[in-house]
Amino acid sequence: MAEREVIDEQDRGWRAAARRYMPLVLGILLIGSLGALLYSASSASRDHQRALAEQQRSWEIMALARAFEAKTARAEVTLARYVISLDPDTGRLFQDQWRTAASQLKSLTYATRKSDWQRGNVRALQAAFEQRGKTLSEIGLRTTYDQKMGALAQFHQAGRSQDIKRLTALIDLVIQAENARLRERSLAVSLAGDRTELVGKTSRMVGLALLVCVLFALWLVNAAYTERRNARRMAEMEAERADRLEEAVSARTSELSDAYEQLKRESAERAAAEDNLRQMQKMDAVGQLTGGIAHDFNNMLAVVVGGLELAKRKLRLKPAEAGHHLDNAMEGANRAAALTRRLLAFARSEPLLPNAVDPDSLLRGMADLVDRxxxxxxxxxxxxxxxxxxxxxxxxxxxxxxxxxxxxARDAMEGRGKLTISTGQAQLAANQIGECPAGDYVTVCVTDNGCGMTAEVAARVFEPFFTTKPVGKGTGLGLSQIFGFVRQSQGEIRIESELGTGTSVHIYLPRRILTEQEAAAEAPASEQLHTLHPPTRILVVEDDPRVLNQTMAALAELGHLPIACDHPSKAAKLLSNNADIGLIMSDVLMPDMTGPEMIRTLPAHMRHLPVLFVTGFTGDATDSDDFRGHEVLRKPYTLNALGLALSNALSGSNHPGTAAAAE
Known part of the structure; x- marks a missing residue:
């Protein structure tokens, strides 16, 4: 009995303990369940809010991308209007719109700063936008500096370039990446809703204790639905806005195409008008040239004809006086040759045959000539x-x-004043003076204290036939000739002038560093006499019979054995029939082919012969490559100049330069 009572007492103890602790255990389980349910609900709510925030960020990024695309398109349309209208206000509007687009791009970059998948796209978009901005800014600058036709051409090229296509493609790439991310975030929102529904079902199972949680979950579901509906409404509005933007871009593109067609028509009309104007200017230039130089040529010819006639009369009775008259005739002929050479240099019809020149020595040699x-x-x-x-x-x-x-300078000082001619050294940066590349330059300056000139006159002094001198006092070719010569010598010329104070002309010419061959070729004037050679058989190719006869006589006078060739096509046959020919002396411009072309057509076994080209007017055959490796003699020439040229050609001294023409 005692043992049974003990067992019953123990059973009652366990039951009492169970009744005592069961509510606590159940409470703990209920609290745990409620905590788990609340944690699950809270976690679902946080995920849902995060997904919604990410979704909102995607919409904002897409909206920024669309706004950036619209602003760049509107800026390019404004630039087109500026190029067409040249209105400065339109140009400033383009700059404002482009800066706004740059600001929107910065906002887009800031919005995607935490999006690793967008970082590369946005950087590429920034690079493309900067490249496009440089292109459009250059077009704007051309338009600002009144280079309308160049700006239109460049704008047309820019419209077909890959920059704008790349810019549009990168914007689309950013939007596509955000759309892909948006789908992921929408899926996250959907999963968060499912979790909320699960919490609702669980809350119904636990009863009224979880009713608050269920109501809270329903509230979250309602909020998610509202957000989704708002997002759908925003997507519809964005799509409608994109449609409106596309219609606006299409309309602007159509307007731009019409404007471009109109500009093409206007350009064609302007080109025709410019051709007519150039023709009129050319005819006017011919008249000015005839009136300006005819007097000089007549004076020179009068000296030549009069001197020859007087020498002919005095030759027998007074030979000394006849020689004086012949000297006067030669001086007149030399002056005519110098004037012809100036005209050819102005027209760029005479090739420059340069060599290394010391400017200081050149000025010392010209001192007497300048004084006279x-x-x-x-x-x-x-x-x-x-x-x-x-x-x-x-x-x-x-x-x-x-x-x-x-x-x-003498004319500007009216015959009285001070003239300074100076040389110097200069180190120039690239494009510091005109289009000169960086390097060492020699400066030659001519400065006077004459009347000077206005800025309007200084801006036109290099125009052909422009002169402020009275009719008959100048042709307007002088400074044009100097400008062409300096440009052909790879240099630049600048004029500084102030009305009433004076004028300074600065010539910049690249420094020439002598090679060993050029240094060895330089010799004092006493060593420039031509080397005597034994009588040489020379083939003379000349189409003018009078010049051919004179050249034959001159060569015979120098002791050589000339062979006449009156057409370049006969040269190869004469060379084959006369194997002892030691030199070819050829005119440059002849019927059917030029002298250099004739030399190139000779058989290979004849091309070793030395060649002396004689040129008076080279026309289109001014390519220095045609004369490379050959001696060149200018017409008209003296016997001494002919002998020196023959000596150089026979000696093989093909150094840069030319035998002097008659002076």
């Missing part, structure tokens, strides 16, 4: 500061250019 030319009442001073630096120019053309500048 400008008169005794002008004080001339020289400043030699080139310090051995050389320039690579045609020496005759350089002398003519400097003498022309001195004459202009």
């Amino acid at each position: 030319t400008i008169g005794d009442q002008i004080i001339v001073s020289f400043a030699h500061k080139a310090s051995g630096w050389r320039i690579f120019v045609d020496q005759h053309q350089m002398e003519n250019a400097l003498l022309n500048l001195c004459v202009n």
Whole structure:
């Protein structure tokens, strides 16, 4: 009995303990369940809010991308209007719109700063936008500086370039990436809703204790639905906005195409008008040229004809006086040749045959000539500061250019004043002076204290036939000739002038560093006499019979054995029949083919012969490659110049330069 009572007492203890602790256990389980349900609900709510926030960010990024695309398109349309209208307000509107687009791009970059999948796309978009901005800015600059036709052409090219296609493609790539991300975020929102529904079902199972949780979950579901509906409404509005933007872009593109067609028509009309104007200017230039130079040529021809006639009369009775008249005739002919050479240089019909020249030595040699030319009442001073630096120019053309500048200075000072001619050294950066590349340059400056000129006159001094001198006093070719010569010598020329104070002309020519061969070729004037050669059989190719006869006689006078060839097509046959020919002397411009073309058509076994080209007017055959490796002699020439040219050709001294023409 006692044992049974003990067992019953134990059973009652366990039951009492169970009744005592069961509510606690159940409470703990209920609290745990409620905590788990609340945690699950809270977690689902956070995930849902995060998904919604990410979804909102995607919409904002797409909206920024669309706004950026619209703003760039509107800026390009504004630039087109600016190029067409040249309205400065439209140009400033384009700049404002482009800066707004840049600001929107910065906003897009900030919005995607935490999106690793967008970082590469946005960087590429920034690079493409900067590249496009440079192109459009260059077009705007051309338009600002009144280069309308160039700006239109460049804008047309920019419209067909890959920059805008790449820009549009990158924007689409950003939007596509956000759409893909948006689908993932929508799926996350959907999963969050499913979890909320699960919490609702569980809350119904636990009863009224979880009713608050269920109501809260329903509230979350309702909020998610509202957000989704708002997102759908925003997507519809964005799609409608994109449609409107596409219609606007299409309309602007159509307007731009119409404007481009109109500009093409206007350009064709303007080109036709410019052709007519150039023809009229050309005819006017011919008239000015005839009136300006005919007097000089008549004077020179009068000296030549009169001198020859007087020499003919005095030849027997007074030979000394006849020689004086012949000297006068030769001087007149030399002056005519110099004038012809200036005209050819202006027309770029005479090739430059440059060599390395010391500008200081050149000025020292011209001192007497300058003094005689400008008169005794002008004080001339020289400043030699080139310090051995050389320039690579045609020496005759350089002398003519400097003498022309001195004459202009004399006229500006009205025969009385101070003239300074100086040389110097300069180190220029790229494009510091005109289009000069970076490097060392020799400067030649001619400065006077004459009347000077206005800015309007200074802007036109290099125009052909422009002159402020009275009719008959100048042709307007001087400074044009100097400008063409300096440009052909790879240099630049600048004029500084102030009305009532004076004028300074600055010539910049690249420094020439002598090679070993050029240094060895330089010799004092006493060593420039031509080397005597034994009588040589020379093939003379010349189509003018009078010039051919004169050349034959001159060669015979020098002791050589000339063979006449009156057409370049006969040269190869004569060379084959006369194997002892030692030199070819050829004119440059002849019927059917030029002298250089004839040399190139000779058989290979004849091309070793030395060649002496004689040129008076080279026309289209001015390519220096045609004369490379051959001696060149200018017409008209003296016997001494002919002998020197023959000596150089036979000796094989094909150094850069040319035998001097008759002066």
